[in-house]
Amino acid sequence: MNFFANVYTHRKVAEGSAKGCEICFKPTTSVLITPENKDFFYICPNHLKDRGFATPIVDKAAEEAKKKKAAEEKEAKIKEEMERVKKEYDERQKKKKDKKDKKDDDKDKDKDENDKDKDKDKKDKKNDEKEKDKDSKDEEDKDEKDKTPENDEPRVFALNKHIYLQRIEKKKQAEIAKRNRERLANPGFFPSVPKGLP
Incomplete structure (x- = not known):
């Protein structure tokens, strides 16, 4: 009798094809199937997380x-x-140089403008830092959203012994029952x- 290996792949089926879980009998769309399609059964995704039921087979290369x-x-x-930060910094430096050139012409106004520029620069730096923090947080959130649970979940399992x-x-019992039905048919x-007399 040719048996199947203890390697099951987790697959999903359509909602209309949902059947009862092998363990708890609740309707489920998750199926564990052997690579040769010799055995398959419906199972709830929660049972797959139970180490007493199945352990994930991790492909180290993948x-x-x-x-x-x-x-x-x-x-x-x-x-x-x-690169983006460098470009922004260069643009700011150019703006500052342009302002300094204009300020050299009017030294009297220079003191007042420097104080204002310093305040503006400080405010700009604070705003830029806040924007960078927001951007980095947004990027981290996007990265976390990109990692869907499906991608992180293992797809190949080995059942408990x-x-x-x-x-x-x-499977043996099913084959024996099939053989018996064929014999009876x-x-x-x-x-x-007996055709002769006793």
Whole structure:
């Protein structure tokens, strides 16, 4: 008898195809299925989180690839942010130089304007820092939203030893029942009535 490996992939089905969970009998759209499609059963997503029922099989290569990709994206965002800040800083410096050139002409007004400029610069810096903080918080929120629970959840599971043995036993019983039905349907299965006299 050819049995299936203890490797189940978590899949979703349409709402109309929902059936009762194997454990709690509540309607569910989550299905665990073997790669060869030899065995499948409906299961609630909450049961998949239970370590006593199934343990996730983590693909280390895929995990490392995900981490590497995330690090590269983060690095690219940081570089973009640095370039943007540098441009803003350069623009401010140009504006200050232009203002200083104009101020040299009017030294009397210079003292009053410097005080005002300093106040403005301080206010601008505070506003810029607040905007940067908001931008960084918004980016972090977007990153967290991009990580949907589906992406973080494992897709491949290994059932608990006892549950796996129950699945195998259930498959055996189903095959035996099928074989018995086929035998009963076969007319040569039952003995024929004796034709001679006793």
